[in-house]
Amino acid sequence: EAGVTQFPSHSVIEKGQTVTLRCDPISGHDNLYWYRRVMGKEIKFLLHFVKESKQDESGMPNNRFLAERTGGTYSTLKVQPAELEDSGVYFCASSQASLPPRRASYNEQFFGPGTRLTVL
Amino acid sequence: AQSVSQHNHHVILSEAASLELGCNYSYGGTVNLFWYVQYPGQHLQLLLKYFSGDPLVKGIKGFEAEFIKSKFSFNLRKPSVQWSDTAEYFCAVIPFGNAGKSTFGDGTTLTVKP
Numbered sequence: 305e306a307g308v309t310q311f312p313s314h315s316v317i318e319k320g321q322t323v324t325l326r327c328d329p330i331s332g333h334d335n336l337y338w339y340r341r342v343m344g345k346e347i348k349f350l351l352h353f354v355k356e357s358k359q360d361e362s363g364m365p366n367n368r369f370l371a372e373r374t375g376g377t378y379s380t381l382k383v384q385p386a387e388l389e390d391s392g393v394y395f396c397a398s399s400q401a402s403l404p405p406r407r408a409s410y411n412e413q414f415f416g417p418g419t420r421l422t423v424l
Numbered sequence: 425a426q427s428v429s430q431h432n433h434h435v436i437l438s439e440a441a442s443l444e445l446g447c448n449y450s451y452g453g454t455v456n457l458f459w460y461v462q463y464p465g466q467h468l469q470l471l472l473k474y475f476s477g478d479p480l481v482k483g484i485k486g487f488e489a490e491f492i493k494s495k496f497s498f499n500l501r502k503p504s505v506q507w508s509d510t511a512e513y514f515c516a517v518i519p520f521g522n523a524g525k526s527t528f529g530d531g532t533t534l535t536v537k538p
Binding site: 308335337344346348349352399411415 | 473526528
């Protein structure tokens with residue numbers, strides 16, 4: 305079974321340019337998460353999709369970031385225009401549909417390899 | 425908001441030494457706790473998790489972690505490390521019912537010298 309894939313693996317762009325990151329979750333996984341790790345700090349949550357709907361986007365830094373998940377399959381994260389502080393590693397993760405609330409409300413998240421974004 | 429603190433940013437050990445990586449979290453309610461590992465050039469992968477029950481959980485590759493609720497801690501241990509354990513380790517918390525939104529610590533880089 306294929307894991308979570310992300311494209312590109314690396315991206316180097318200049319300040320002010322636009323970059324689009326892509327994540328393909330494991331087939332059949334309803335939940336898709338974006339995380340970011342900046343400068344060796346903690347991995348921070350950006351947003352969570354359930355199928356094509358944004359469940360939680362409380363971690364999105366500002367309106368220069370736009371995430372979509374058309375048809376509930378792959379997701380894109382666009383940064384426009386990119387700033388220096390956007391540099392970091394962007395991780396995507398996916399998990400199966402949530403369990404009933406009376407049981408553990410968590411299914412294991414499977415992470416992609418990440419996209420390393422460098423903004424010059 | 426919850427936070428996760430990992431005590432050591434970089435740990436260097438010799439093979440066969442014992443390992444303990446500290447993790448403390450701040451959240452008053454029920455939580456699910458995780459340790460992830462990222463080997464050089466590889467994906468982040470789940471090492472072990474705690475949901476409920478026995479506070480001592482065992483994971484892959486001989487790792488274990490103990491949940492101490494009174495101390496808000498979830499320390500990772502391994503009795504005897506190997507060179508292949510060289511990796512970065514992340515502690516993470518998901519509050520119960522929070523639909524998988526994880527809060528991670530800063531990570532601890534472990535270097536095991538052969």
